[in-house]
Amino acid sequence: MAPNQEITIIMGDPTAVIGRRILAYILDSLIVGAVAFIMFATQAEFIEDAPVGICDQIEAQVTVCAQSNDQAWFIEEGSTVAAVVGVSVGAAILYLVILQGITGATLGKLVAGIRVVKADGAPPGIGRAFVRWVLLVVVDWFPYLLPIVGFVTSLATRGHQRVGDLVAKTYVVRQDAAGRPLSGSGASRIPDPAWPSTPGTPGGSSFPPSMVPPAPPSPGSWTPPPPPPPPG
Numbered sequence: 001m002a003p004n005q006e007i008t009i010i011m012g013d014p015t016a017v018i019g020r021r022i023l024a025y026i027l028d029s030l031i032v033g034a035v036a037f038i039m040f041a042t043q044a045e046f047i048e049d050a051p052v053g054i055c056d057q058i059e060a061q062v063t064v065c066a067q068s069n070d071q072a073w074f075i076e077e078g079s080t081v082a083a084v085v086g087v088s089v090g091a092a093i094l095y096l097v098i099l100q101g102i103t104g105a106t107l108g109k110l111v112a113g114i115r116v117v118k119a120d121g122a123p124p125g126i127g128r129a130f131v132r133w134v135l136l137v138v139v140d141w142f143p144y145l146l147p148i149v150g151f152v153t154s155l156a157t158r159g160h161q162r163v164g165d166l167v168a169k170t171y172v173v174r175q176d177a178a179g180r181p182l183s184g185s186g187a188s189r190i191p192d193p194a195w196p197s198t199p200g201t202p203g204g205s206s207f208p209p210s211m212v213p214p215a216p217p218s219p220g221s222w223t224p225p226p227p228p229p230p231p232g
Contacts, residue, residue: 014177015160018151020112021172025147027108032095036088040064043080044073093133101129104178115178116170122179128168135164 044064047054050072055065058074063081065074075081100106104115104123116124116132124132140150140162150162159171159182171182 013160014173014182015171017112017114017172017174018154018160020114020174021154022151024106024108024112024114027111028096028106031107032088032092035091036084039084039087040066040073040075043084044075047072047074093130096133097129098126100124100132101126109172113175114172115175116172117178117182118170120181121177124168124170128170131168132164132170135167136162139163 044066049070050067051057052070053067054072055067055074059065062074062076063078065072067073075084095106100109100116101124104117109115116129118124118128136147136150140147140153142149147162150164153166154160154162157166159165161171165171173182
């Protein structure tokens, strides 16, 4: 191997992070769900030693009712339900759209070591993050709020993109790959080839050896004159 020959290590596919994405999804779901649960628990009325089926008995009188064994929670006023839903959705937008759009990460993604980026490696921005979130709720959560569609499309597409990523043109990559452009649809970034150094070209050549242009003649060497023009 020539002394000046460079060895280029090609990074594997930075979007091949399905396991990390599942971990981040679970953590983020717990965080967003905790906000909704706290809002419901603080606004709902509590009944201890409630008879079985109490929610069916009072469903015409309340807006929301939930029962677990002999404990029940219910909310009577529709305006209170609207406040609970509004705060929960607002927290989700703040966390999954604004925070993730600006930084490319949520707490779950920070723990999992992944980021959401555009093709140029930059954070997606609020607009793209909003598209990802809306399609997560409308399409990728299907069916029954389980991300089965998102999981299947993440496995099937080359850049491991769920439907929200395909529409928003975003990718989920390893943390160390964020900030660098992606080559192709989430494929490995392949740098320009490095060729062995060629004699007479300091620091090596960007051409393969068979394509190196000839060196100019050295000073003092004789060069034959050009042929005379043909007679007119």
